[in-house]
Amino acid sequence: MDSFIFFALLQDGITTGAIYLLLAIGLLITFSVTRVIFVPQGDLLAFGALTAASLQSGHVPGTLWLLDGFSVLALVMSRNWLAWGVYPLVLTAAAWFLAPLEQPAISILLALAIVTPMGPLIWRLAFRPVADASVLSLLIVSMALHFVIIGMGLVFFGPEEARVPAITDTSFDLGQLNISGQSLCVLGSCVVLVAGLRWFFNATMHGKALRAAASDRLGARLVGIDANATGALAFGLAAFIAALAGVLIGAVTPLSYDAGFDIGLKGFVAAIMGGLVSYPLAAAGAVLVGVLESLGSFWASAYREVIVFTLLIPVLVWLSLRAGSGEERA
Amino acid sequence: MKMRLMAAAAVAGMLAATGIAQAQIKIGAIMSISGPGAAMGVGYKGAFELFPSEIAGQKVEYIIRDDATDASTGYAIAQKMISEDHVDAIIGPSLTATDAAVAPLANQAKVPMLAMAPYEYDPQKQPYTFNDAQPLSLIVAKVFSYMKARGVKDIGYIGFADGWGDQVLAATRQSAATDNIKILTDERYARTDTTCEAQALKLISAHPQAIMMGNSATPAALPVVALRRLGYKGPIYGNHGIVSPAFIKVGGAAVNGVIAATSPVVVADQLPDSDPIKPVATKFVKDYMAKFPGQGVGPFAGYSFDAFLLLQAAIPPALKAGKPGTEAFRVALRDALENTHALVGVSGVYDMSPTNHNGQDSRAAVLVEVKDGAWKAIQ
Numbered sequence: 001m002d003s004f005i006f007f008a009l010l011q012d013g014i015t016t017g018a019i020y021l022l023l024a025i026g027l028l029i030t031f032s033v034t035r036v037i038f039v040p041q042g043d044l045l046a047f048g049a050l051t052a053a054s055l056q057s058g059h060v061p062g063t064l065w066l067l068d069g070f071s072v073l074a075l076v077m078s079r080n081w082l083a084w085g086v087y088p089l090v091l092t093a094a095a096w097f098l099a100p101l102e103q104p105a106i107s108i109l110l111a112l113a114i115v116t117p118m119g120p121l122i123w124r125l126a127f128r129p130v131a132d133a134s135v136l137s138l139l140i141v142s143m144a145l146h147f148v149i150i151g152m153g154l155v156f157f158g159p160e161e162a163r164v165p166a167i168t169d170t171s172f173d174l175g176q177l178n179i180s181g182q183s184l185c186v187l188g189s190c191v192v193l194v195a196g197l198r199w200f201f202n203a204t205m206h207g208k209a210l211r212a213a214a215s216d217r218l219g220a221r222l223v224g225i226d227a228n229a230t231g232a233l234a235f236g237l238a239a240f241i242a243a244l245a246g247v248l249i250g251a252v253t254p255l256s257y258d259a260g261f262d263i264g265l266k267g268f269v270a271a272i273m274g275g276l277v278s279y280p281l282a283a284a285g286a287v288l289v290g291v292l293e294s295l296g297s298f299w300a301s302a303y304r305e306v307i308v309f310t311l312l313i314p315v316l317v318w319l320s321l322r323a324g325s326g327e328e329r330a
Numbered sequence: 331m332k333m334r335l336m337a338a339a340a341v342a343g344m345l346a347a348t349g350i351a352q353a354q355i356k357i358g359a360i361m362s363i364s365g366p367g368a369a370m371g372v373g374y375k376g377a378f379e380l381f382p383s384e385i386a387g388q389k390v391e392y393i394i395r396d397d398a399t400d401a402s403t404g405y406a407i408a409q410k411m412i413s414e415d416h417v418d419a420i421i422g423p424s425l426t427a428t429d430a431a432v433a434p435l436a437n438q439a440k441v442p443m444l445a446m447a448p449y450e451y452d453p454q455k456q457p458y459t460f461n462d463a464q465p466l467s468l469i470v471a472k473v474f475s476y477m478k479a480r481g482v483k484d485i486g487y488i489g490f491a492d493g494w495g496d497q498v499l500a501a502t503r504q505s506a507a508t509d510n511i512k513i514l515t516d517e518r519y520a521r522t523d524t525t526c527e528a529q530a531l532k533l534i535s536a537h538p539q540a541i542m543m544g545n546s547a548t549p550a551a552l553p554v555v556a557l558r559r560l561g562y563k564g565p566i567y568g569n570h571g572i573v574s575p576a577f578i579k580v581g582g583a584a585v586n587g588v589i590a591a592t593s594p595v596v597v598a599d600q601l602p603d604s605d606p607i608k609p610v611a612t613k614f615v616k617d618y619m620a621k622f623p624g625q626g627v628g629p630f631a632g633y634s635f636d637a638f639l640l641l642q643a644a645i646p647p648a649l650k651a652g653k654p655g656t657e658a659f660r661v662a663l664r665d666a667l668e669n670t671h672a673l674v675g676v677s678g679v680y681d682m683s684p685t686n687h688n689g690q691d692s693r694a695a696v697l698v699e700v701k702d703g704a705w706k707a708i709q
Contacts, residue, residue: 005531008560012527019524159369160576161548178559253524254548254580262522297528302491302518 004176009294015183015252017290018190022245023267024274024282025197026238031276032214033234035135036127039142041242042264043149044115048246049255050153052111053162055099062156063114064095070121077124087117104165108247112240119239120232127235128228146261153257161259164250186248193241194283206233266293269308273315354389355645355654358417359634360407360432361424361446365399369547373630374424374446379621380614381638386646388654393417397428404428405435412439418654419663421637422446424630433459440657442664444637446630453687458664460687462636462677463629464593464694466501466569472591472695473542473567474505476708480565482540484512486533488526488553489544491518498544498569514538521549530556540564546571551581558584565589570695575626578703589708591695593629595676600707607693611676629677636675643673 023041030038047063054061071088074080091113098106126145130137168181201207212220213230221227242260249255249263266289273285289308296307359378363371375394383390393415397404404423411417412435420436420443423429429445436443437458445461453459477485487502489495495518506513515536517529530553533541541557541564543550550572557566566588573592578585594601598611614635615627644666652658670682670689678694697708 005535008531009528012525016525161580163580180559249524253552255524256522256548259522259524262520263524294525294528297517297519297526298532301529301532302516304518305491305520 005298007177009298010291011177011179011183013291013294014287015186015290016293017287018186019245019249019263020267020270020289021190021283021286022193022241023264024270024286025194025279026241027268027271028274028276028279028282029210029214029234030238031271033210034123034127034131034138034231036138037135037142037268038235038238039139039146039261039264040122040149041238042260042262042267043146043153044118044239044242044260045246045249045263046153046255046257046260047118047149048111048115048243049164049250050157050162050246050257051114051243052107052164052247052250054157055095055107055110056102056104056165057162058100058102060095060099061111061114062152063118064092066152066156067114067117067121068092070118070125074121074124083117083120104167107165108167111247112243115243115246116236116240119235119237119242122239123231123235128231131227131231150258150261157257159256161254161256162250163254164247166251180252182248182252186252189244189248193244197237210234266290266308269312272312272319275319354391355385356391356393356415356417357641358408358411358415358420359392359394360397360404360411360420360422360428361394361634362399362428363396367399367425370424370628370630371396371399372625373628373632374422374634376618376622376625377631377634377638380617380635385642386649388645388649397423397425399425401425401427401431405431408432408435412436412441416655417441418660419443419641421634421641424633429459429461440660440664442660442667444640444667446633446637451687453685457668457684460640460667460682462640462675462680462688462690463633464570464678464690465688466497467504468690468692469570469591469695470498470501471505471508472692472697473569473589474502474509474511475692476589476591476697477511477540477565477567478509482511482565484514484538485540485542485567486515486517486536486538487513487542487544488517488519488529488533490546490549491520494546494571495544498542502542502544513542519553521545523549523552526552526556527560529553530560530562533557534560534562538564541566543568543572547574548576548580551577551585554581554588555584570629573698573705574628575704578700578705585700586702588700589697590699591697592705593632593677594694594696595627595632595635596629597696597698597705597707598627598676601696602709605693606674606679607676610674614676632676636677636680639673639675640667640670640680643670 026041027038030036051061051063068088071084074084095110126141166182167185170181171178201211209225210230210233212225270286270289271282274282293304293308296304361371361374363375378392378394395407397407420441423432424446426447426449429447429449433456437456440458442458446463448463448466449461451459487499489498517532519526519529554566568588568590570592573590573596594607595611598615601608618627618631644663647666648659648662651662668682668684670680673680678690680689682689698705699708
């Protein structure tokens with residue numbers, strides 16, 4: 001392996017690692033605030049990509065009707081007219097008029113606007129009623145949701161793959177290495193998002209409330225932080241991140257309705273490396289998974305998944321040794 | 331009230347009796363119309379709209395069922411067709427896994443079945459199973475004969491990390507051995523992968539003269555795009571699984587020049603005039619397009635149509651041996667299918683024998699190339 005191949009693999013690994021990093025962040029936010037392991041996050045990634053692709057071909061995507069349906073249910077449950085009444089109506093009208101324009105930027109923004117509210121809606125409809133259940137019960141609900149969402153994905157988008165319009169198709173040479181503009185876009189978005197989240201968590205009231213809820217749920221409630229609002233906010237962030245990852249990766253490679261789960265799983269591996277609490281460790285884990293996957297594909301492509309998931313075992317052993325026994329936070 | 335019921339029952343009984351007297355032929359069809367295989371199912375099912383309701387003066391009833399791309403559902407449907415509907419023959423199933431599940435059932439009940447997916451079996455052990463889809467080895471051998479003529483001495487292989495990737499590799503090894511071509515490297519990726527860069531780098535660093543792909547549908551475009559982006563200049567070959575407009579749509583300009591072998595019906599109008607399949611296939615395509623305007627004709631509609639042609643030719647001699655609905659008829663139908671000789675279909679020319687229940691030869695595969703955004707036959 002010469003240095004050219006090594007750097008090409010490194011570039012490829014870091015680009016995919018950045019996507020895993022985004023998903024790992026989403027998983028960490030939802031888990032630390034609500035104790036839900038948000039399995040369908042990967043499916044929302046596919047929703048984001050396919051919604052953008054569908055808008056780009058001039059169609060009104062099925063996910064919009066799903067959003068409307070969910071909103072009606074949420075409206076019945078909580079009467080939040082602004083969030084579940086006005087917003088979906090405005091968005092539906094906007095999509096109806098803007099989809100035929102087939103403008104890449106508009107398609108991508110609309111896709112983000114459609115998929116992001118699915119996070120709070122999923123929280124409101126599926127998790128809030130059982131918010132105090134055990135981590136295991138929440139995981140089971142999460143798994144069930146994954147199958148529901150994947151089934152709807154097949155109905156909305158069919159079995160074919162689709163490609164999101166690329167934000168840029170330029171590429172430039174760095175020595176021997178050809179770097180595509182799109183992979184820089186992925187990295188750039190990742191950096192902007194991480195910086196934005198850092199500012200959000202440190203400087204805004206909502207962000208501080210999320211941190212408080214994450215560090216001590218009961219204590220946060222005692223000082224008057226609304227657990228339901230923080231839950232909805234956490235899911236909204238996770239859904240936005242997933243949709244963003246979707247439109248980014250969907251421009252590099254065509255995605256099908258069921259492609260999200262595998263990506264989500266790799267993000268989960270990265271989040272586990274951070275012990276499901278540490279963002280910097282999860283970030284390092286995500287890049288490690290991406291690069292390892294790339295190197296693994298080069299050396300022994302048939303065993304690549306084995307290599308990536310075997311990585312989990314020592315981490316889990318170390319985590320359980322360190323944690324001792326029976327330390328589940330209520 | 332009671333009288334009326336009894337009268338109704340009597341009428342129903344009489345109707346049933348006349349039904350038996352008329353003895354219509356029942357043909358069951360098991361296809362994956364919904365589920366992940368739905369894209370292919372459209373073609374498999376569409377062809378049935380073209381079939382006549384009468385063969386050799388006998389009424390024919392087609393019982394079409396959807397197995398939802400699931401082998402166990404397909405098995406249950408076959409069971410019901412055999413024990414309740416008493417079908418005389420089964421067309422399908424349309425998936426290899428479902429074929430394998432249904433075959434023992436059909437053989438036990440002595441119901442001839444015409445599998446429509448590439449399916450390897452022993453005609454001696456499963457005498458009632460026939461198959462009208464090109465075996466993978468036939469398709470790959472066609473591609474290799476072209477490679478050899480072009481002077482290719484070594485290839486790199488890239489395929490799915492699943493059963494399909496293994497099957498194509500097995501066929502590739504077989505053809506490579508006969509044509510004296512070396513396989514330098516075997517790379518794998520998953521259908522749902524988002525990047526194939528590393529495998530492409532590995533392939534390029536092995537310096538093969540050509541690349542053979544063991545993948546299918548739109549995910550097959552992924553390695554082609556990566557290879558071309560990284561500057562690979564050699565020819566890229568594939569199997570019939572990639573020959574669809576969707577592959578070109580997803581791959582864009584990068585897939586220009588990709589070569590594969592496929593069923594003749596796909597490029598019916600481009601076949602040379604000397605090809606006996608051309609008139610049959612062009613007529614079928616014309617009829618199909620008239621029925622479904624705007625839809626392209628893939629290989630799958632052709633497999634349904636050939637299954638029908640095979641049965642249509644086998645039914646007249648079988649009728650001499652017994653009435654439809656009887657075992658004598660089904661046994662004779664099987665014997666007649668096995669005696670099929672030089673039957674020209676739209677997917678190939680069939681010459682069956684007790685040891686070969688597929689009967690296709692190299693005419694069942696046509697070489698095609700992506701040119702200017704479409705699949706074109708190589709003359």
